[in-house]
Amino acid sequence: MKSIRKSLGAGLALGAAVLVGAGLWSINAQSADKPFGDAASIKYSQDLWAALSKVKLVGANAMADKPYEGQEPHGAILETMETEVTVNGHTGTAVVKRNYGPGGITVQQVSSDPAAHLKAVTVMFKREAGYDADNKNWFWVKFKPDGSLHKNPKGMELAGRVAKGMDKGCIACHSAAGGGDYLFRND
Numbered sequence: 001m002k003s004i005r006k007s008l009g010a011g012l013a014l015g016a017a018v019l020v021g022a023g024l025w026s027i028n029a030q031s032a033d034k035p036f037g038d039a040a041s042i043k044y045s046q047d048l049w050a051a052l053s054k055v056k057l058v059g060a061n062a063m064a065d066k067p068y069e070g071q072e073p074h075g076a077i078l079e080t081m082e083t084e085v086t087v088n089g090h091t092g093t094a095v096v097k098r099n100y101g102p103g104g105i106t107v108q109q110v111s112s113d114p115a116a117h118l119k120a121v122t123v124m125f126k127r128e129a130g131y132d133a134d135n136k137n138w139f140w141v142k143f144k145p146d147g148s149l150h151k152n153p154k155g156m157e158l159a160g161r162v163a164k165g166m167d168k169g170c171i172a173c174h175s176a177a178g179g180g181d182y183l184f185r186n187d
Ligand code: HEC
Pocket: 069, 070, 071, 072, 073, 074, 078, 080, 095, 096, 097, 122, 123, 124, 140, 141, 142, 158, 162, 168, 169, 170, 171, 173, 174, 177, 182, 183, 184, 185, 186
């Protein structure tokens, strides 16, 4: 009788451990499955937007820059700026690209009213070592002009390691930039 009770207890304990283990596993699997568009990346993108607003690269008080004719997929007319900003205590390089459209507009039209033609603000921010060692630790984000996020066709917010492991998207395309730095502007 005693030994039955003992093994029953052990069985229950083991069952509980398996359940807890399974719970932890599914949390880990979830964040591993989602290299971007997860809650932490969305929050980080908001902090990055605030830092970029402060230095007037984005948002209502954004400084004017020199628009130029760009290329797909970014847009007909582009502006690209680079600076250092601090996000959550980490200082890194931020490359900000303002994407203007629709196709067919001119540099002149953008210069005279940038806000009316702004479609997206795509940003690469160099995060701390270990964030994404496979891809030079870049954080990728595609903002709407108001700082909220563009989504991919699957409804995932474009912030984080976009789209790590996939054959399309920011990382896949930028990995083709010369010199292995993921930056086309240095080519
Ligand atoms: C299909 C290829 C492609 C994809 C996908 C792509 N880009 Fe780019 N990106 C480019 C090219 C080409 C340039 C240079 C454009 C120019 O300035 O004329 C560029 C430029 C940039 C720059 C300026 C720095 C540089 O490399 O010159 C940033 C920042 C940027 N992209 C961010 C993003 C983000 C964020 C995403 C994903 C949401 C993304 N890009 C997706 C091709 C791509």
